[in-house]
Amino acid sequence: MNFDFTDDQNSLRDMVARWVDKGFPFERRHAIAKAGGATREVYRELAELGLAGLAVPEAQGGMGFGAVEAMVVMEELGRGLVNAPYAAGALVAPSLLLAAPAALQAAWLPKVASAESLVVLAHHERQARYRLAQVSTTASADGGGWVLTGHKSVVPAADEADAFVVPARIRGVADAADGIGLFLVDKGAPGVVVKGYPTQDGARAGELVLARSQAALITDNGFAALEQAVDVGIAAVCAEAVGLMDRLLALTVEYMNTRKQFGVTLSTFQALRHRIADVKMQVELGRSMSYFASLKLGEPAPQRRRALSQAKVQLGQSMRFVGQQCIQLHGGIGVTDEYVGSHCFKRLTMLEMSFGDSLHHLGEVSAHMQDTAGVFA
Numbered sequence: 001m002n003f004d005f006t007d008d009q010n011s012l013r014d015m016v017a018r019w020v021d022k023g024f025p026f027e028r029r030h031a032i033a034k035a036g037g038a039t040r041e042v043y044r045e046l047a048e049l050g051l052a053g054l055a056v057p058e059a060q061g062g063m064g065f066g067a068v069e070a071m072v073v074m075e076e077l078g079r080g081l082v083n084a085p086y087a088a089g090a091l092v093a094p095s096l097l098l099a100a101p102a103a104l105q106a107a108w109l110p111k112v113a114s115a116e117s118l119v120v121l122a123h124h125e126r127q128a129r130y131r132l133a134q135v136s137t138t139a140s141a142d143g144g145g146w147v148l149t150g151h152k153s154v155v156p157a158a159d160e161a162d163a164f165v166v167p168a169r170i171r172g173v174a175d176a177a178d179g180i181g182l183f184l185v186d187k188g189a190p191g192v193v194v195k196g197y198p199t200q201d202g203a204r205a206g207e208l209v210l211a212r213s214q215a216a217l218i219t220d221n222g223f224a225a226l227e228q229a230v231d232v233g234i235a236a237v238c239a240e241a242v243g244l245m246d247r248l249l250a251l252t253v254e255y256m257n258t259r260k261q262f263g264v265t266l267s268t269f270q271a272l273r274h275r276i277a278d279v280k281m282q283v284e285l286g287r288s289m290s291y292f293a294s295l296k297l298g299e300p301a302p303q304r305r306r307a308l309s310q311a312k313v314q315l316g317q318s319m320r321f322v323g324q325q326c327i328q329l330h331g332g333i334g335v336t337d338e339y340v341g342s343h344c345f346k347r348l349t350m351l352e353m354s355f356g357d358s359l360h361h362l363g364e365v366s367a368h369m370q371d372t373a374g375v376f377a
Contacts, residue, residue: 012073030202037198038204046115052114062109071236078243081344085156087236096182100184120165122185130357132226138169142212159195164185166210182226185214231297244319255329282317292307
């Protein structure tokens, strides 16, 4: 299999890397995090590069690129520690809106592509524990439209978003895959209350409370579209983690080549060199599974879901190992807020829990096993 990137993909990577180098140094990230994590301005700068429309079809004003291009962008944003809701707004949301009727797509996708509007998925519920079918938010017909009542938690960039894609139950019991609809809720609609807060990695999230809030129906067969969008999010998380691990490994190697102990640099100690070799191996295992995840996004749902869970399990293991080992090799400076390594560690910790933690996805891999007992067979 050919894993070489095309010239266009390499140019895309270089463009994002140049922007990160010139426009998003660590000092800017640190200042944003200390100020509460508001990053809408950063998102607009990414939109000026055309990146907000990366996954939006050309007919709707976007670039119409695919999973590999999204992976390339997410790797570089991860390497640059860019704390903007890019995956949520530019990758996951378009995937959901493409399931909408033509009129709704025409009204929202061009605004998503230009970053005029930030639309994010609000699907977490407190009792769900990452189970997508566990939906207690209810949808009721109201005249010619719909109204939603419920509570969604840990919504990315909730207080900066303009609208939300909300799974809500049209019929059936609270844990059934059947009967889930997807709805678009404008932030300014009556009955919508958003309570924002900073997250540990220097970004923002929030609680979304709906009290008979008006909503537009995207699709009444929402579970399949929700699974697809979450898989897009998992692939984005995996790619971002690869870029982050690359940066944290490079920081650690640089530190070991300069920090002296007993009159010699840390890199001269064989035991520490072996630990760095183990870290490098985990980074490469994560990279290969990130590629695997992105390439499987076009597969039928059963194969795709299992592959994305497999990738998330490996990336979770890699993120935890790389983060812990690199921080230990740094010593005390590795956990100080003024040092970039601590921010890498916090972001890796958040990514491990995004769209399902490692234990959840290990269970998903197990549930999808049929003819083999091997986790990655």
